[in-house]
Amino acid sequence: MAELNYGLSELALEIRGMVREFAEARVKPVRAELDETGHFPTEILRELGKMDLMGLYIPTEYGGTFEGDSMPNLIAVEELSRICIGVSVSFAANGLGADPILLGASDEQKKKFLPPLASGEKWAAYALTEPNAGSDAGSIRTTAVKKGDKYVLNGTKQWITNGGEADIYTVFAVTDKNRGARGVSCFIVEKGTPGFSFGKKENKLGIRASATRELIFEDCEVPAANLIGREGTGFIWAMKTFDVSRPGIAAQAVGLAQGALDEAVAYAKVREQFGKPIIANQGLSWMLADMATKVETARALTYAVVQSIDRGVKDYSKFSAMCKVYASDVAMQVTTDAVQVFGGYGYMKEYPVEKMMRDAKILQIYEGTNQIQRDIIGLALNKEYGAAAKK
C-alpha cells in the first residue's frame, strides 16, 4: 500500500512490523469475543511484555528501550488500535500511569517502579478522575494526610482504566484543602496496600475489553517515600502527563480510523449491487476518499506533534490538544461512515465496524473531553496573541 514517508527511524519501522503482525495474529481472532464478554486481555499484554514492547516509552537506564524517540511507542499504540482499541487502551494506560513517575519522580523512585513496568511484569494505572471531578480535575476530594513517615489516603477514584488489573497506581489526592489545585499531590500506590480496594467493573458502550473500575481508599497508608515530587505539585504532574499522553489518544484514533477504512474499502470492492461492486459508485468512492484523506491528515498532525516534542519544542500543550481533538473527531466520523458503507451488514455484530463505531466514542471523551481540548487551544491562542499585541 502506498504510504507517506514520515522519516520514521529503523526502530519505529521495526515496531510497526512487529505490532502489526502481532495484532493480526493475536488480537484480531479474539477481539469480537473480548468485546462480547468484556474479558481483560491479560494474555495479550503478557505476550507484549515478553516481546519487549511494554517498555518502549521507558528510558534504557530503567529497563526500557526509549532513547529519545517517542514514535515506536506511538506506532505500537496505533497498530494495536487498528485492530482493537479495547486492547490498545489497556496497553497504553500503562504509559499513562507511568507518566507522572517519568516526569516527576526521583531517580530512586524510578529505579524501584519503572523496571517491572518496562519488562511487563507489572502494569500501571493513572488515577485522577472522581465522581464529582471529571473535566474539573482540580476539584478532587480524595485526601492524603501526613502521619509520621506515611500518608493516609481516603476517597474514591472513578473510571480508572486498568483499575484492578494494574499493580502500580499514580493517585492524585488533596494534601492541602485551602490551596485548590495547588494543594494536590501525587502518590505511587501499590496494589495490595491495606485499605486500597476496587469497586465493580463498569459495563461500557465500547472498549469493552478494557477494565474500568473504582479505586477505594479507606485509611490507606502509603509510605511518604511514594510521594512524587513535593507536596502540592500533583496537579502539575497531572497536566504535564496529559500534554504527553494526548498524542497517544490521537494515535489510538488514527489506528482505529485506519482499521475502519481498511474494512470499508475491502468491503466496497467485493459487495455487488446493481451488477457492479459498490465502490464503482461515485457517491461511495468519494465517501471513501474523504475517509482516507481524514485518516492521513490525522496521522500527519499526530506524528508532527510527537516528533516536535522529541525535537525539543517546549509549548506543546496546544498541539497535543489539537491532535487529540482532531484525530478523535476523525475516528468518530470515519467509523460511522464505515458502518454506512457496510449498510445493514455494518449494523450486525458479524462484522467488525459496529464495534469500531462504539469504540470510537470514548476517544472524544477520555483524557479530557474534546470540549476541554478546545478550551486548551483557545486559552493558548488568547495568551499567545495577547503577548504578541504587547510587543
Add this chain to the structure above:
Amino acid sequence: MHIVVCVKQVPNTTQVRINPETNTLVRDGVESILNPFDENALEMALQLKEKHAGTKVTVLTMGPPQAAEVLKEAVGRGADAVTLLCDRAFAGSDTWATSYALSTAIRKMEPAPDLVLFGKQAIDGDTAQVGPGVADWLGLPCIAYARKIEIADGKAIVERNFEDGYEKLETSLPCALTVLKEANVPRMASLRGKMAAKKLALQPTTAEAVDADPAKLGLNASPTRVVKIFSPPPKTGGVKWQGEEPAVLAQRLADLLRERKLI
C-alpha cells in the same frame, strides 16, 4: 540442559503453485519461512528453557546461505546459539543423507545435547523421516508425534499423540522428539531478540568441519530420487441421478453395482 532444535527453511506453501507443464513447484517469488512444525519444536525448547534454569537452546539447519534467515528468526525468539550447515557437498541430499549430515553436526556440539527436537515434518517434503533418521544415526531413543514433555530427574515424560488418543512414555536422556502443532502456540520474536539477530554474523559450517563422510552426502549418496511431482488429477464427476423416487434410484444403483460385480 542443552537442547538442539533442527529446523528447515521451506517455501510458504500457501503461496506455492505447481507448473502444469513441467510438474515442478513454482518457487519464483514465493516467500521462505521457518517450517511451521519446527516453530512448535523451537517453542517447546524455549518453554523448557524458561522452566529449567541454565538451559541452552541451539538451533541447527542445513541449507543454502539464505537459510540463515530462519536461524535469525530463531534467535529473535530466544535461541542461544545457531549452526548453519552450508556446503555444496550437501546439495541434493534426500532424507537419508540429510539425517546423516545433521547427525554429524550434532555430534560435534559441546556439551552433547540432552534433547534433540524436530518438527513433525516439513511442509514441503512432508516425509517426517529426518527426525527419526537423525535419532538413528545418533543412536538416540526417538519419540515421534510428541505433544507434551516434562523433564525431571534426568528423564523425560512424553505424550505421544494418535488419532484416537495418546500414550504417555518415559525415556532416559538424551533422546529425540518430533513435535506436533498441538504442543503449543509458538511465540513471536521479541524486540531485543530481533536486535540480537540483526547483529548475528553467521559463519557457515562446512562438511569438513563436522567430519562428515563425503560418500554419505549429497545427491549421489541419496538412495531415493524424486522422479516426478504432480498434482493428483481432480476427481471426476461420476454418475448422478436425481429427481426420481428413492426406491427407483436405489434399484438402479443396485443394478449398476451388480453389473460391475461389486455386490
